[in-house]
Amino acid sequence: MLGYKDHPYDALLNLYERDLTVKTLEQVFSQVKTKIVPLVKAIQKKTQNSDDCIKQKFNKDDQWKFSLEILKQMQYDFDGGRQDLSTHPFTINFNAQDVRVTTRVDEHNLSEIIWSTVHEGGHALYEQGLRIDNYGLPSGESVSLGIHESQSRIWENNIGRALPWWEHMYPILQAQFPEQLQDVALIDFYKAMNKVESSLVRTSADELTYHVHVMIRYEIEKSLMEGSIEVKDLEEVWNEKYQTYLGVSPSKPTEGVLQDIHWSHGSLGYFPTYSIGSFYAAQFYATAKKQIPNLEKQLQKGDVSTFLKLMRKNIHQYGKLYSADQLCENFTGEKLNINHFVKYAKEKYAGLYGI
Numbered sequence: 001m002l003g004y005k006d007h008p009y010d011a012l013l014n015l016y017e018r019d020l021t022v023k024t025l026e027q028v029f030s031q032v033k034t035k036i037v038p039l040v041k042a043i044q045k046k047t048q049n050s051d052d053c054i055k056q057k058f059n060k061d062d063q064w065k066f067s068l069e070i071l072k073q074m075q076y077d078f079d080g081g082r083q084d085l086s087t088h089p090f091t092i093n094f095n096a097q098d099v100r101v102t103t104r105v106d107e108h109n110l111s112e113i114i115w116s117t118v119h120e121g122g123h124a125l126y127e128q129g130l131r132i133d134n135y136g137l138p139s140g141e142s143v144s145l146g147i148h149e150s151q152s153r154i155w156e157n158n159i160g161r162a163l164p165w166w167e168h169m170y171p172i173l174q175a176q177f178p179e180q181l182q183d184v185a186l187i188d189f190y191k192a193m194n195k196v197e198s199s200l201v202r203t204s205a206d207e208l209t210y211h212v213h214v215m216i217r218y219e220i221e222k223s224l225m226e227g228s229i230e231v232k233d234l235e236e237v238w239n240e241k242y243q244t245y246l247g248v249s250p251s252k253p254t255e256g257v258l259q260d261i262h263w264s265h266g267s268l269g270y271f272p273t274y275s276i277g278s279f280y281a282a283q284f285y286a287t288a289k290k291q292i293p294n295l296e297k298q299l300q301k302g303d304v305s306t307f308l309k310l311m312r313k314n315i316h317q318y319g320k321l322y323s324a325d326q327l328c329e330n331f332t333g334e335k336l337n338i339n340h341f342v343k344y345a346k347e348k349y350a351g352l353y354g355i
Helices: 007-018 023-042 060-073 110-129 146-160 162-176 188-194 209-226 231-246 274-293 295-300 305-315 324-332 339-353
Strands: 083-085 093-095 098-103
Touching: 007 023, 023 209, 023 274, 060 083, 060 110, 060 162, 093 110, 093 274, 098 110, 110 146, 110 188, 110 209, 110 305, 146 188, 146 274, 146 305, 162 188, 162 231, 162 295, 209 231, 209 274, 274 295, 274 324, 274 339, 295 305, 295 339, 305 324
Parallel strands: 083 098
Antiparallel strands: 093 098
8 A cells, every 4th residue: 555666564664764674774784783782692602791780779869869960061941841769761742842851760770751852852853953933844843753853763772771871960869879870880870881791671771682682673673574493383483583583582472572562553664764773863863973073071070062063053943844864964064874883882882892
């Protein structure tokens, strides 16, 4: 009914990321397979960094206070939104002046609230940056899931899991939790927040293995559309791929093939946008560092205003005026190029794990 030129899966991809095709994704995920998977396996051979410091007991009310401080530091507009708690964090928007976020709390894992809040805050900043005078028009709407995810991931990973911003934020966090963190050095907290470890669940995966989770889903969806595998084979295929790529195997379907809701409500073609967003984010951040030469010094002081203005100028204000590819090319000088993410990942994790 929808129609396609080259591959039946293209019709479904187009529902979530306009003009995204199997041809493009084959190039993208071949890089994940040949460059990110070997990096993960190299890390697995190294002494693992400890994340004990963020898995202590942290009072939920104090975590909530810090999460509000995170949003304030990100320049989220509380006059045009609010934060609440939910089982699964999400952002909902009614217009650019009413954008609400949710987060979740685990009293024994500080990372849940911190990076859920930063991630959803990134989504919200995009929505708050759309032009209110264009409300109701395509130019007043976000352009694609991939670009939306780029705005959450650039905050969550490129800023929120990097040292510069935490040089400003960590003393604030220590003041909130002096008993747990006063003797924990920033470098140890940094290593903890960037621990790379194979796991079964996509939503709580680190920023490297996350893309292997997405790649597995992409390969399965494409195979389903080609007819090379059947629904009855899903559990077996899933378990086999997890063992091959990540060296882990689920003990039950709810830890494996049934963990996501996407397939049960028919959203085939959605998963690749999660990785596409991270790859856009790395490319946008590389461009931001060129256009703002002292960006990381600004972040060390907690000043995100210049960075946010750059996103507003080059991404947010245009809505759907340009396609995702055009928007990326206008800002960075080239279309989506995963090499920016590969370079970022190799440099960052070589330092963290001594590779």
